[in-house]
Amino acid sequence: AQSVTQPDIHITVSEGASLELRCNYSYGATPYLFWYVQSPGQGLQLLLKYFSGDTLVQGIKGFEAEFKRSQSSFNLRKPSVHWSDAAEYFCAVVRDTGTASKLTFGTGTRLQVTL
């Protein structure tokens, strides 16, 4: 079954430093992959998604992600983190690409930003 793994539960970076959040997927074919961000007590906001084409995907808020089939990875990156980026980040994959398609989430990575 399709699934995603986020190896890092908690990451702390200094403001202005670069960021990379890891996501590994398990899926035979080309997966549909997403990154979402969640602030405390809030819903989820889509940062970016990958379906096909260019493996480097640009998202909102200066985030990007690179799909690497050879490594089964879809890591999220940002060159310079801002204090407002502190939040929970979820990687997700579409499960069942038919009419019943649904998102399966990783366990999330909590990002803390120090000033």
Add this chain to the structure above:
Amino acid sequence: GAVVSQHPSRVICKSGTSVKIECRSLDFQATTMFWYRQFPKKSLMLMATSNEGSKATYEQGVEKDKFLINHASLTLSTLTVTSAHPEDSSFYICSARSRGFGYTFGSGTRLTVV
């Protein structure tokens, strides 16, 4: 862009009562809506999938009689937690899928059962 409105954002109810949570797609028709439950500092657990005009499909382990889902129109789905108990206290989030694979999430509902 696509917007999903979820109400209420917070609700406190007494044990044994029922609570209804609404999820509306404001500017698009949602072919499918999803209901998730999220425990503190945990990921989202899919509870059920609802399609307009048909019965919801529940994930394994989710009590369909406890969590009633109605998807009466292409813009509205409701989740009713029946005979709520303290263990039902959680953060519930809905998501609406538009054409293709566009998933938009509501802002969530914090349910506290006392």
